[in-house]
Amino acid sequence: MxxxxxxxxxxxxxxxxxxxxxxxxxxxxxxxxxxxxxxxxxxxxxxxxxxxxxxxxxxxxxxxxxxxxxxxxxxxxxxxxxxxxxxxxxxxxxxxxxxxxxxxxxxxxxxxxxxxxxxxxxxxxxxxxxxxxxxxxxxxxxxxxxxxxxxxxxxxxxxxxxxxxxxxxxxxxxxxxxxxxxxxxxxxxxxxxxxxxxxxxxxxxxxQWEKPFDKNMTTKADFHVDDTTTVQVDMMKRTGRYDFYEDIDNHTSVIMLPYKSNTSMMIVLPDEGKMSEVEGYINKDYLKHWHDSLFRSSVDLFMPKFSxxxxxxxxxxxxxxxxxxxxxxxxxxxxxxxxxxxxxxxxxxxxxxSVDETGTEAAAATTIEIMPMRMPEMMKLDRPFLVFILEHGTRSILFMGKINNPTAA
Known part of the structure; x- marks a missing residue:
């Protein structure tokens, strides 16, 4: 698996x-x-x-x-x-x-x-x-x-x-x-x-993701490293209910991807051309603001596999x-x-x-969700994004970083 x-x-x-x-x-x-x-x-x-x-x-x-x-x-x-x-x-x-x-x-x-x-x-x-x-x-x-x-x-x-x-x-x-x-x-x-x-x-x-991706939905797609560099990635796709927040004032979209544990991956996607601005202001107060502002929403999530x-x-x-x-x-x-x-x-x-799809039948039951009848939000990670792996019980940032190029080993 x-x-x-x-x-x-x-x-x-x-x-x-x-x-x-x-x-x-x-x-x-x-x-x-x-x-x-x-x-x-x-x-x-x-x-x-x-x-x-x-x-x-x-x-x-x-x-x-x-x-x-x-x-x-x-x-x-x-x-x-x-x-x-x-x-x-x-x-x-x-x-x-x-x-x-x-x-x-x-x-x-x-x-x-x-x-x-x-x-x-x-x-x-x-x-x-x-x-x-x-x-x-x-x-x-x-x-x-x-x-x-x-x-x-x-x-x-x-x-x-x-x-x-x-x-x-x-x-x-x-x-x-x-x-x-x-x-x-x-x-x-x-x-x-x-x-x-x-x-x-x-x-x-x-x-393991609490809400795994279906491998059959993964397709080749472009990832824009910068204005002049585009690479091909294996882009996973999942439509589901996620804690999501679009921070219009601070030019970011934020999503929380829970693991089967007390740990989650928070992804912060700056608007196009806004990565440097976001990096300039980001601190623990913004992280808390985004965490506290998350709202359970239907999301079409596109996320590259990478190592x-x-x-x-x-x-x-x-x-x-x-x-x-x-x-x-x-x-x-x-x-x-x-x-x-x-x-x-x-x-x-x-x-x-390393991030990829999880599971076969062992995790299949977790993929069934009740979806409200409205158009989902879209979050497409096809340009550089910030990633945080958070452990909630100790309020610890286990890992953090910036994915500029998912194909760079």
């Missing part, structure tokens, strides 16, 4: 040995939290960070190229790193992530809760968010750091011989591939023999967003180890997204 799946892995934060002076120490107090879910305390900050990442990555992406990444994965990895950061290094991480109103204990507890909720949202979908630390053989991280990343981030910890960089990279890549069902391969490259640790985060999602992948070195992006000390000789990761001065040498991210 064909699956619709979205899968992504973020790896890795590579911490190599560096000489540095460290004199600052952050004071973190532990506060108990009650009331709203702990993980919801970070959802607004994580959404702001998601869009800051998007705008920076978009400015570095060539015209016609796809963008796709996991904001949740990147935030989780940086939060895990922050458990071992001190002083200004810690302050910059928290400021960039939007966590300045919280202390490390609150952030740790929020991620503990978030990962627990995601781990228990497995009905009819696969959603795996995991963390790991590949530690240099003979290196002795502080017991408190290891305890914290195990307890709050469910991190697996294993030893690697970085003296043989090729073997070390192969071992880490096998680990990541196994966790992402071989969707993310060769993530780690060009390791240094001086490496102290690689922090790994991976996010894997596979879901894309995206790789990005995030070092410069994170520096430009305000995380500078972590990469310099003044980095303070004395909360990880006091044996050697550490700095972040590399942050790399790889993600992939």
């Amino acid at each position: 064909h699956k619709i799946f979205t899968s992504c892995a973020l790896a890795a934060l590579l911490l190599a040995a560096a000489w540095a002076d460290h004199s600052h120490h952050a004071d973190h107090t532990d506060h108990s939290q009650d009331g709203e879910h702990k993980c919801h305390k970070l959802s607004a900050a994580n959404a702001d960070f998601s869009f800051a990442l998007y705008k920076n990555l978009n400015s570095k992406t060539a015209a016609g190229k796809n963008i796709f990444y996991s904001p949740l994965g990147i935030s989780t990895a940086l939060s895990m790193l922050s458990t071992g950061a001190k002083g200004e290094t810690h302050s910059q991480l928290f400021s960039t992530l939007g966590y300045s109103a919280h202390n490390q204990a609150e952030v740790n507890e929020a991620y503990e809760h978030l990962l627990h909720v995601l781990d228990h949202s497995q009905q009819e979908q696969q959603l795996v968010v995991g963390n790991a630390a590949a530690v240099r053989s003979g290196c002795n991280p502080l017991e408190q750091f290891l305890k914290d990343i195990k307890h709050y981030y469910s991190a697996e910890i294993f030893n690697v011989n970085f003296n043989n960089p090729a073997d070390a990279a192969a071992e880490i890549n096998r680990y990541i591939a196994a966790k992402t069902q071989d969707k993310i391969k060769d993530q780690v490259k060009d390791l240094s023999p001086d490496m102290a640790m690689v922090l790994i985060n991976y996010v894997f999602f596979r879901g 894309i992948s995206s790789e990005a070195a995030l070092d410069n992006t994170l520096r430009e967003l305000g995380i500078t000390n972590a990469f310099g000789n003044n980095a303070d990761f004395s909360g990880i180890t006091e044996e050697v001065k550490l700095k972040v040498s590399k942050v790399s991210h790889q993600a992939m997204l």
Whole structure:
């Protein structure tokens, strides 16, 4: 049976040995939290960070190229790193992530809760968010750091011989591939023999549409990458009841495609010629406005099948967003180890997204809908569009990006 799946892995934060002076120490107090879910305390900050990442990555992406990444994965990895950061290094991480109103204990507890909720949202979908630390053989991280990343981030910890960089990279890549069902391969490259640790985060999602497409309705169609480039795609078609909103003031059409789970794909289609304008203003408030404005409507939906992948070195992006000390000789990761001065040498991210029709007879019952007697709306994804995969229970943006060219692998 064909699956619709979205899968992504973020790896890795590579911490190599560096000489540095460290004199600052952050004071973190532990506060108990009650009331709203702990993980919801970070959802607004994580959404702001998601869009800051998007705008920076978009400015570095060539015209016609796809963008796709996991904001949740990147935030989780940086939060895990922050458990071992001190002083200004810690302050910059928290400021960039939007966590300045919280202390490390609150952030740790929020991620503990978030990962627990995601781990228990497995009905009819696969959603795996995991963390790991590949530690240099003979290196002795502080017991408190290891305890914290195990307890709050469910991190697996294993030893690697970085003296043989090729073997070390192969071992880490096998680990990541196994966790992402071989969707993310060769993530780690060009390791240094001086490496102290690689922090790994991976996010894997596979879901089936609640309302699958009929393969017999899929036909060849044009997709207009830009004014001068048109490509042929396999265009799926489905007429059905969807949550839909046409935002005339902001030049967009929005549709929500639910998976058989607590997860949905939101697609934002800017009007022709309006993608740059939409990218200029988009933020979490617009996302909430569109979400709250959706109305159940009859829609003729045309959507291309596609399978894309995206790789990005995030070092410069994170520096430009305000995380500078972590990469310099003044980095303070004395909360990880006091044996050697550490700095972040590399942050790399790889993600992939594949979308097609689902199901045969197993999902057929879900295709029967009562349609009102009126002309349906039409949403034809035949030009670049924005995509968000949202997990509703934790209010998390699992993945987001821009599909400029569905045929570009």
